Amino acid sequence: MVEARHGRSAVVVGAGIVGLCCAFHLNRAGLRVTVVDRDPDGDRTSFGNAGAIAQPEIMPLAEPGIIWKVPRHLFDPLGPLSIRLGYLPRLVPYMLRFLGAANERRFAAGAEAMARLLATAFDDHATVLQATGLGHLLSRDGHLWVYRSEAALAAAAGEWALRERLGFRCEKLDRGGIEACEPGLGPAARAAMRTEDWGVYADPKALVLGLMAHLRERGVEFRKAAVGGVSMADGGAGSLVAEDGARIDFETLVIAAGAWSHRLSGQLGDRFPLETERGYNTTLPDPGVRLKSMVTFAEDHFVATPMAMGLRIGGAVEFAGLDAPPNHARARALLKLASQYLPGLCTDGGAEWMGHRPSTPDSLPVIGRSPAHANVFYAFGHGHLGLTGSATTGRLIAALVRGEDPDVDLAPFRIGRFG
Ligand SMILES: Cc1cc2nc3c(=O)[nH]c(=O)nc-3n(C[C@H](O)[C@H](O)[C@H](O)COP(=O)(O)OP(=O)(O)OC[C@H]3O[C@@H](n4cnc5c(N)ncnc54)[C@H](O)[C@@H]3O)c2cc1C
Structure with a gap:
């Protein structure tokens, strides 16, 4: 010793x-x-x-160019990113550094x-x-990022090239590949990338x-x-x-x-x-659909993870500080989106949760x-x-x-x- x-x-x-x-x-x-x-x-x-x-x-x-994406998200109160108006002044120092890093x-x-x-x-x-x-507790069944169209996946080409350059093994799947891999995903999932490094x-x-x-x-x-x-x-x-x-x-x-x-x-x-990036999810004890591995819904910025206690669906980023009460409508908005990808999803009886991502x-x-x-x-x-x-x-x-x-x-x- x-x-x-x-x-x-x-x-x-x-x-x-x-x-x-x-x-x-x-x-x-x-x-x-x-x-x-x-x-x-x-x-x-x-x-x-x-x-x-x-x-x-x-x-x-x-990321470069995020300054043009942020306002679009902010005007959608249940979109992937929101800022509580009253918190905005306190967020300025963080945001200036965030934009400086972009x-x-x-x-x-x-x-x-x-x-x-x-x-x-x-x-x-x-x-x-x-x-x-x-x-x-740990399994390694791979992971899928799904997109609503081939064009959306193509638009993220830079991100995939960077991952590849950094040594991550990712494979492209078309709709047929998605069906073979995750039959629970409906036709909204048109293209995907799959990795084993997960x-x-x-x-x-x-x-x-x-x-x-x-x-x-x-x-x-x-x-x-x-x-x-x-x-x-x-x-x-x-x-x-x-x-x-x-x-x-x-x-x-x-x-x-x-x-x-x-x-x-x-x-x-x-x-x-x-800062705190508040994130939300709902764990559905009896989701009525089955995923073999965790899935990221890339354009809609949320994930679904099959867990011991059910299917956990969540994501979202909310800037509202450490003390404001949770707004679980955000978690419910993600369930609605998830239903678009997962036909037959049963959202009854879910446990809602919020956590504080410590964000730099x-x-x-x-x-x-x-x-x-x-x-x-x-x-x-x-x-x-x-x-x-x-x-x-x-x-x-x-x-x-x-x-x-x-x-x-x-x-x-x-x-x-x-x-
Ligand atoms: C919706 C959501 C999904 C996520 N999914 C993933 C994922 O899939 N993979 C991943 O890698 N990460 C994920 N994260 C991020 C991950 O959960 C966090 O980064 C991680 O849990 C932070 O851990 P921590 O130990 O730093 O903080 P915490 O888990 O917050 O622990 C900090 C502890 O410090 C204590 N504490 C704070 N201040 C004081 C004080 N003054 N005195 C005494 N005690 C104090 C608190 O009580 C708390 O117990 C997710 C986060 C969210 C919100």
């Missing part, structure tokens, strides 16, 4: 999938680990997502950085699954709870506390201050608090323009050490790919804490990249 450079113990804020994967690797490295969460047993984004290890989804959302150079560089980061995603998940005995968890919540149980067995302590403050003492160590006044001292701190992480990093001088303007997560405090590390901002990137992030954070060189260039993921 190599001793960590920053003491023998670590505190991780956040019991989502990213924080738990950090705790997993820190524990394996021999550190005494405490995970702090305001509600370790409560719902969180890592419970209700679409379950994908979506390795080829490396394109940043800030050029050819940064788009390509971002996709390449993500492809390098996620290159070991399956191996890293395998490490966690092997140790926890949760391997039965995995799906049958139940992301079971993964999180199983990993927590494993960590508890291995001696990781879970503390229920809403962290309101963080401060550093002379000599490097520091303290978290919970909203009820309790203090939690740390030698090493990992902030993996999802969409709330910037509230803590800012107190340490590391300001970051993090350039779609790259923040993974690395605080420039100001050598014993503080950041692991947040994974946006649409937090489940996918969680196991790799945990491995990289543990390497940094141990003072080892990570095997991925983490410069694109540094917290200071927006100044």
Whole structure:
């Protein structure tokens, strides 16, 4: 066992999938680990997502030309993207950086950085699954992106060329190929791309709870506390201050608090323009149709995942902040769209859900050490790919804490990249 450079113990804020994967690797490295969460047993984004290890989804959302697409979406209240009007002023700093990232150079560089980061995603998940005995939750049955027309698929040619250049194996299917592959998809699905570079968890919540149980067995302590403050003492160590006044001292701190992480990093001088991209889904217990693999409906920006508890249909991006109540009409709008592709879909009895994707303007997560405090590390901002990137992030954070060189260039993921 190599001793960590920053003491023998670590505190991780956040019991989502990213924080738990950090705790997993820190524990394996021999550190005494405490995970702090305001509600370790409560719902969180890592419970209700679409379950994908979506390795080829490396394109940043800030694509060249997006400025012309955004207004069209905004005027459709139940379209794939919406902004609550009252929230708009608070979104301006994030949006300006988002638009600043929407050029050819940064788009390509971002996709390449993500492809390098996620290159070991399956191996890293395998490490966690092997140790926890949760391997039965993950299947690799491929994935389909479907389009309403050949022309729509042709219009996305640049995206497919980039994926191919980055080494992803994707095969084009016509209507006959779709029928052979996914008979449940109706005639609205006219063209598709299929990949094998994809995995799906049958139940992301079971993964999180199983990993927590494993960590508890291995001696990781879970503390229920809403962290309101963080401060550093002379000599490097520091303290978290919970909203009820309790203090939690740390030698090493990992902030993996999802969409709330910037509230803590800012107190340490590391300001970051993090936003929440609220996403919605409905899980249908008895959908009346069968999909063999997860499907992305590319033009309509939603996905359907066959899961242990039913068919989960969701997506959507809503900017409305961390505190506004959910608008589940968004989830229902996606069900209507899904019915166009899945004849016979039964939408009765669905469980509606909303989660907070921790979103960065350039779609790259923040993974690395605080420039100001050598014993503080950041692991947040994974946006649409937090489940996918969680196991790799945990491995990289543990390497940094141990003072080892990570095997991925983490410069694109540094917290200071927006100044
Ligand atoms: C609809 C939808 C579908 C998605 N599908 C996929 C998918 O298929 N594949 C994929 O890879 N990703 C997907 N994602 C994204 C993924 O779910 C997230 O990126 C991921 O769950 C983020 O994990 P996290 O651990 O960073 O945050 P969370 O799961 O949000 O965990 C953060 C934790 O920090 C705690 N916390 C925050 N602040 C404090 C504080 N001050 N004090 C104490 N505790 C605090 C919270 O209570 C929470 O438990 C999807 C997201 C959505 C919304």
